[in-house]
Amino acid sequence: EADIYQTPRYLVIGTGKKITLECSQTMGHDKMYWYQQDPGMELHLIHYSYGVNSTEKGDLSSESTVSRIRTEHFPLTLESARPSHTSQYLCASSYAGSDTQYFGPGTRLTVL
Amino acid sequence: AQSVTQPDIHITVSEGASLELRCNYSYGATPYLFWYVQSPGQGLQLLLKYFSGDTLVQGIKGFEAEFKRSQSSFNLRKPSVHWSDAAEYFCAVGARNNDMRFGAGTRLTVKP
Numbered sequence: 001e002a003d004i005y006q007t008p009r010y011l012v013i014g015t016g017k018k019i020t021l022e023c024s025q026t027m028g029h030d031k032m033y034w035y036q037q038d039p040g041m042e043l044h045l046i047h048y049s050y051g052v053n054s055t056e057k058g059d060l061s062s063e064s065t066v067s068r069i070r071t072e073h074f075p076l077t078l079e080s081a082r083p084s085h086t087s088q089y090l091c092a093s094s095y096a097g098s099d100t101q102y103f104g105p106g107t108r109l110t111v112l
Numbered sequence: 113a114q115s116v117t118q119p120d121i122h123i124t125v126s127e128g129a130s131l132e133l134r135c136n137y138s139y140g141a142t143p144y145l146f147w148y149v150q151s152p153g154q155g156l157q158l159l160l161k162y163f164s165g166d167t168l169v170q171g172i173k174g175f176e177a178e179f180k181r182s183q184s185s186f187n188l189r190k191p192s193v194h195w196s197d198a199a200e201y202f203c204a205v206g207a208r209n210n211d212m213r214f215g216a217g218t219r220l221t222v223k224p
Contacts, residue, residue: 006155033211040121043202043214058211090155099144099163099206103155 003027006091006104013081014112021076021107023091030096032074036060037088037106049074050096081111114139114205118215125193126223133188133218135177135203145186146204146212147177156202162186173197198222 004025013019023032030051035043035058045058049068063085064078074093078085088108092101115138125131137143144163148156160171167179177188186203200219206212 004155009153035214040216042116042216045211048211092156099212100146100158100161101212102158103148105153105155108153 004091004093004102004104006089006107008107009105010108010110012110012112015080015082017081019078019081019109021089021091021109023074023076023104024072025074025093025102025104026072027093027102028071029093029102030071031094032068033092033094033101034058034064034066034074034076035090035092036062037090043090047076081109083111085109086111114143114213116203116205116213116215118201118203118218120218121216122219122221124221124223127195128192131188131190131193131197131220133201133203133220135186135188135215136184137186137203137205138184139205144206144212145177145179146206147171147175147186147188148202148204148214149173150200150202150217152199159188159201193220193222195222195224 007022032049034047037043044060046062047066088106090106091104094101117136146161147159150156159175160169162169162179200217202217203215204212
């Protein structure tokens with residue numbers, strides 16, 4: 001099973017601040033994903049990456065950006081946080097050619 | 113594009129009783145199907161998956177699921193529920209090398 005880490009686990013921040021949510025995995029997975037999860041709603045894919053220097057937007061429009069400079073690291077950045085960004089953000093990873101995704105514990109973000 | 117419906121938002125069962133969580137999917141080809149479980153404050157953990165072959169799939173923690181193509185369903189079952197099974201359960205559908213779509217989840221409460 002993959003080891004995938006997210007920090008911080010919880011974040012409360014004021015409107016207009018720049019934030020970066022960290023995601024790292026130690027299994028050498030090629031593909032990585034960011035999902036947004038709201039209570040009672042399905043998970044929405046907001047970004048994904050097939051490998052280093054690859055980033056793609058998901059189905060749900062998001063004002064966040066991502067980067068993939070190293071295989072194991074896939075940070076998500078919000079340049080200017082707003083209350084509408086309040087949500088849980090889940091990071092996942094998988095091997096290329098595998099459809100099984102392994103999830104991190106999530107970051108619960110609250111923007112005041 | 114694929115989609116998933118979990119008709120039950122919340123289910124309550126007594127400890128020791130049997131459990132069935134419903135999942136219906138929509139996809140034009142043979143789907144890859146997954147069940148994940150999420151405990152409070154945690155990420156998603158894979159319970160089981162179906163890619164091909166035997167339509168009855170065994171997973172971890174005593175769970176099983178049955179793929180029924182004629183009904184476009186992939187219901188999750190457990191013969192005897194334990195208090196520790198209380199969590200949110202997500203069904204997901206994917207296709208090879210494509211992104212997954214998640215249902216909105218079913219929250220399971222276990223009564224003593």
